[in-house]
Amino acid sequence: MSWIRVSSTQTPSTLRKVAAQATVYHLWKKRNNVLHNNVSIPPHAVFHLIDKEILNIISAREDRNAFHGLMILWLA
Template identity: 50%
Template sequence: MFNRLLKRLAAQCVIYHLWKQRNNVLHNQITQSPSAIYRLIDREMRNTITARRNRKQFQDLMAKWMH
């Protein structure tokens, strides 16, 4: 169950940040390095998990993400 939830969260986060990067390149001519995008994705995943840490299904998710 944890793996499925983590995969879904990560997929949503990656799609969002790639789409945001695409729009920045097309509309603002601003690019970011892959490592900067990775840091944004990692930070958003940590924030999402931390914000929901009191829910039963999110209790052990941070350990899985960090592993």
């Protein structure tokens, strides 16, 4: 969580917050699937879901100032 608060010119705080939110959400979802449905998702599939979530969040908000240029940073 300290990574979110660190000031950095290479990774804007908006991108760090989006990445952290998507990661927590998908890990929690994976945990609930294992506990309630006895269904386990492989780690590479969870990573793919997190990546896709972040891409979707950035794409949906590209018109906002805080999200300008984040796609390039995420894909780099």
